[in-house]
Amino acid sequence: MHGPNEHNHVLTGDAELQTIKKVTWRILPLVILCYFFAYLDRTNVGVGALQMNKDIGLTASMFGFGSGLFFIMYFTMEVPSNLFMFRYGVRRWLARIMFTWGLVAGGMAFVKGPIGFYAMRALLGAAKAGFYPAIVYYFAQWFPAEYRARVLGYLNVAGPLTFLIGAPISGALLNVSGLGLHGWQWMFIIEAIPAIILAVVVLKYLPDNPGTSTWLKGNEATWLSEKLAQEAADIHEHVRDYTVVQALLSPPVLVLGFFMFNVVITVYSVGFFLPQIVSSFGLSSFHTGVVSALPYIAGCIGMLLVGWRSDVTRERYFHVAIPMFVAAVGLALAAMSSDLTIKIIAFGLVSFGSYGCVPAFWSLPSTFMSGKAMAGGIAVINSIGALGGFAGLWIMGFLKDATGSFSGGLYFLAGMDGLAVLAILLVRLLLSRQRKKDSRAYDKECPSP
Secondary structure: OOOHHHHHOOOOOHHHHHHHHHHHHHHHHHHHHHHHHHHHHHHOHHHHHHHHHHHHOOOHHHHHHHHHHHHHHHHHHHHHHHHHHHHHOHHHHHHHHHHHHHHHHHHHHHOOOHHHHHHHHHHHHHHHOOHHHHHHHHHHOOOOHHHHHHHHHHHHOHHHHHHHHHHHHHHHHOOOOEOOEOHHHHHHHHHHHHHHHHHHHHHHHOOOOHHHOOOOOHHHHHHHHHHHHHHHHHHHHHOOOOOHHHHHHOHHHHHHHHHHHHHHHHHHHHHHHHHHHHHOOOOOHHHHHHHHHOHHHHHHHHHHHHHHHHHHHOOOHHHHHHHHHHHHHHHHHHHHOOOHHHHHHHHHHHHHHHHHOHHHHHOOHHHOOOHHHHHHHHHHHHHHHHHHHHHHHHHHHHHHHHHOOOHHHHHHHHHHHHHHHHHHHHHHHHHHHHHHHHHHHHHHHOOOO
């Protein structure tokens, strides 16, 4: 009879790395592709606004409010969606999310005015709710802790890549016309189709866990399943065993939610309004898309570099706090400058920091929660973060209409990012105190012989 630790030593050295490499290549490309189009169908409205706002009568504040409604519905539906995911399985739930969001994203082409725009953005938020936390939970079922930050880095690079690759494509699609539809309408239709196709691919080819895969050998699947089970058992043994309700209401989860709130405020406020900021310098739609994409090169570098270094050093908190500080500095510099080149460099700092902090950040929940509590906790963090999308977009649009400039909104974002740096350091303190308290309680209940 073999115990868990003996199973975990069935694979050593090269065999272990080969197993992780096999899992990475079999799962990651498909999931990254799905996330790329999830991001694209969420953010292409920023480029579409260059034509759409005039066609359907949207002011900057109307655009910001309507775009932000996506995040209100995302917030409302996030936790229920993740709990349904836990019940029905990640593979089926991801496919359901992708199919419904593809239909709604394509329907954005047919909005006729502000009310229709508001309604479709809200529906898109409801359709997509639960997608990202389901992926984070899914990765926890496949990748041991020491690989998780870099894998999340590979995944999240799809975010800046969407702006880097997607913005020029979206800008080019604005020049398409035919069948009585304008360029922005064709953009929404064409860019929605991949989500529907990928929903079928996910349902057919994405396994739920190592035990259901057909491409892992028996000893590989056993080793991986046992190692992940042992990690979950270690969390149960050495830290508080959270129930779902405790996870939803725990101070570390809520403070992590506040941090993600500020990441989302930054990423989406910049992403949605950057094309309009760049366009104000007199560039064409295509060139606006190209220039708006440049800062996201730094975002891709930050995502991969910081995620890799966080795994190598096994340190998470400062790999979250320091990039966020860099983002705050970049926002302040962008607000101060009136030169396009300096603005783009400043937005590069913003992109590096706001994306670079994400892999290490999403490695934190699995350090103090597991199972259903982790699924619910991740959903809470992500849903609180989603509110940042509404707040940031609405405030940016409001301040632009009120002042005639985006500078006030950028200063606001810089201040919020400064608070986020303090928030992640607070989480470090809270969890350190909680671990000491739980350790003392464990030692008291189970004294050494």
